[in-house]
Amino acid sequence: MKQRLEGKVALVTGASSGIGRATAVRLGREGAAVGVNYRSDKDGAQTSVQEITEAGGRAIAVGGDVSKEDEVKEMVRAVVEEYGRLDILVNNAGIETERPFLEMSLEDWEKVVAVNLTGAFLMCREAMRVMVGNGGGVVVNMSSVHQRIPWPHFTHYAATKGGLKMLTETLALEFAGRGVRVNAVAPGAIATPINREKLDDPEQRAAMEKLVPWGRWGEPEEVAACVAFLASDEASYVTGATLFVDGGMALYPSFEGGE
Ligand code: BGC
Numbered sequence: 627m628k629q630r631l632e633g634k635v636a637l638v639t640g641a642s643s644g645i646g647r648a649t650a651v652r653l654g655r656e657g658a659a660v661g662v663n664y665r666s667d668k669d670g671a672q673t674s675v676q677e678i679t680e681a682g683g684r685a686i687a688v689g690g691d692v693s694k695e696d697e698v699k700e701m702v703r704a705v706v707e708e709y710g711r712l713d714i715l716v717n718n719a720g721i722e723t724e725r726p727f728l729e730m731s732l733e734d735w736e737k738v739v740a741v742n743l744t745g746a747f748l749m750c751r752e753a754m755r756v757m758v759g760n761g762g763g764v765v766v767n768m769s770s771v772h773q774r775i776p777w778p779h780f781t782h783y784a785a786t787k788g789g790l791k792m793l794t795e796t797l798a799l800e801f802a803g804r805g806v807r808v809n810a811v812a813p814g815a816i817a818t819p820i821n822r823e824k825l826d827d828p829e830q831r832a833a834m835e836k837l838v839p840w841g842r843w844g845e846p847e848e849v850a851a852c853v854a855f856l857a858s859d860e861a862s863y864v865t866g867a868t869l870f871v872d873g874g875m876a877l878y879p880s881f882e883g884g885e
Contacts, residue, residue, distance in 0.1 A: 630854065631658035631854070634659070635713050636650075636660050637661040637712060637753065638716040638718055639717055642671040643819050645718060645818055645846045646663075647674045649853045650662045651674060651681075653716075653854060654678030654683035659709045661688045661705035661709075662675050663688045663701060664687060665692075686708055692717075693740035698752050699752055717745070717746040717768060717790075720768060721742065722820060735782045738786055739785075742783070742786035743786040746790055762805025765794075766853050767808070767809070768810070769791060769811065770784075770814075773787040774876050794866065807864065808866065811853055812869065812872065814873060815837070815838055839877065852869050852871050
């Protein structure tokens, strides 16, 4: 594979599984040295690191909770200490819960907001301080089709993804003169651990496929490929954009399949 990211240093949050792992592995294969962040699944992070190093790349596991300011500072510091710089931040860490709105507790709300939105804010601020000092960099925020598609019982989740869209666009504008591009990727139904319950139940699995014009679930690697493109110089004129990686799901949410 062409080494589009040779000499670059990346930090991917939530990279112990799913889209985060696939992204870390892809960036590593494209030549970047990768900080593989995890919060609790250290073994998962080690597996991601191993996949990268076995393919000839460089990676370290970096523990820390994206919603905690001091831990965010420590994560960025650890990557800069190890590799001397930071060029690419992928804000992938995210959580979701399903809650009918009238039963949603303040705690339910705050947990999802803390990781998905406040986490992205804290990570961006810390990483972009380094990037601006380096003369530039790239941020890719992991949004979702739910930055556009409303989804009952996902009020908190959808609100964070809508928030990520504006975080992306506002930062893209504020840093346009300082060499930092800020974009988002918006995955749809991807076969990852976050969707295990739906994937394991044939009915739910098929119901989701009906909502996707391409009629199938996506693979984490299909999302990772888009992150790698946005992170590379091939996307040198792309900022403030959201790239939907969803088999067409966000085009027509009530799609019922067929011709
Ligand atoms: C969510 C998944 C959901 C998908 C499509 C994603 O953002 O994480 O749980 O299946 O959107 O609705």
